[in-house]
Amino acid sequence: MADLADIIRSRHSERVAYDPERRPPDADLQAIIEAARWAPTAHNMQNFEIIVVDDTAVLAGIGRVRGGTSAEFIRENYAQLSFTEEELIAKGTGLLATMFPPSWRQPEAPPDGPAGRPDLEHGFLDETMRSCPVVLIVVYDTRKRAPASEGDVLGLISLGCVLENMWLTAESLGMGLQVMSVFSSVQAAEQLRRILSIPAHMEIAYACRLGYPAAGPGRYLRVRRPSQRFTHRNTFAAQSSQPGSRLG
Ligand SMILES: Cc1cc2nc3c(=O)[nH]c(=O)nc-3n(C[C@H](O)[C@H](O)[C@H](O)COP(=O)(O)O)c2cc1C
The missing domain is CATH 3.40.109.10 (NADH Oxidase)
Known part of the structure; x- marks a missing residue:
């Protein structure tokens, strides 16, 4: 075990x-x-x-x-990003923004979409x-x-x-x-x-x-939520807001 x-x-x-x-x-x-x-x-x-x-x-x-990307990907990827290690550890979910190219670290894709934009395309x-x-x-x-x-x-x-x-x-x-x-x-x-x-x-x-x-091997910051934050004993209403923790 x-x-x-x-x-x-x-x-x-x-x-x-x-x-x-x-x-x-x-x-x-x-x-x-x-x-x-x-x-x-x-x-x-x-x-x-x-x-x-x-x-x-x-x-x-x-x-x-050639891989593809989409406006949706850029928007929804952004929602998962943290911009400092401290922010990522506290959240306990998502990824560090620096893992992605700078052009993907923005809330929205350009209005005409990422197609044909080499900096945004996979x-x-x-x-x-x-x-x-x-x-x-x-x-x-x-x-x-x-x-x-x-x-x-x-x-x-x-x-x-x-x-x-x-x-x-x-x-x-x-x-x-x-x-x-x-x-x-x-x-x-x-x-x-x-x-x-x-x-x-x-x-x-x-x-x-x-x-x-x-x-x-590559070393990067891996985080998880503490188990108290996603387990609910007998009722969904009870939940803790403990910060996340780093794994490595
Ligand atoms: C269904 C699924 C799709 C994923 N797609 C990608 C991906 O396209 N590229 C990538 O680098 N990691 C991908 N991952 C890995 C996750 O980002 C990763 O598991 C998560 O950030 C936790 O990190 P860890 O695997 O090092 O524990 C994927 C994981 C799963 C389960």
Whole structure:
């Protein structure tokens, strides 16, 4: 139990560049896939497929795809930003503004939207993949849904369970992992569908880059709310307003 608690706490987003020459051993990749296999899913539907991309030519092709952004992203991203470490620690949620390019640290996108503005657009996917040797792309069948689940919320939760199982396993194996949501942006997904022959009824849920940091692990401020702030004993009315705490 102590081991599991340690792995849960130390699991993190490893956003630094990875060593392209250091490929995860097949057995470790298999362990990550095996963890996905045993993830709980609503109605045990297991509505996911995983595309493992480790061929350098395919990785390079994906890297040339342009990611997309939107006015919504800029606005809603801004709402999650803190501008000092103290602010982030006190909030206990969100991210430091300095993790994003200066042009994204503003409350609104320009009135004509971010399209065609290189400072606001996501760059090419290789800027996000940062020389990783492996990408896992998790896709699901949009023709199905968990029974009576409006918007397939239960199906989407299930995809999150798949992610967490894989992430904890990667952490336990000393492998870096970063989720790359940009793979499911409309602009990127369309091109990825073509490159990877993803059928029309399958949607990209998310992608993960895997590998080992090229120059040591990245260190950044990780914060969480104290548990008293989100647990409610017997009634929702009782809640504490304790400040957040840093994890690392
Ligand atoms: C569904 C989901 C999507 C995410 N998308 C991204 C992403 O596109 N890029 C990124 O760097 N991190 C992404 N993250 C990572 C979160 O930002 C991260 O988990 C959170 O800030 C907490 O940090 P930690 O993972 O280091 O504990 C995503 C996480 C989840 C669960």
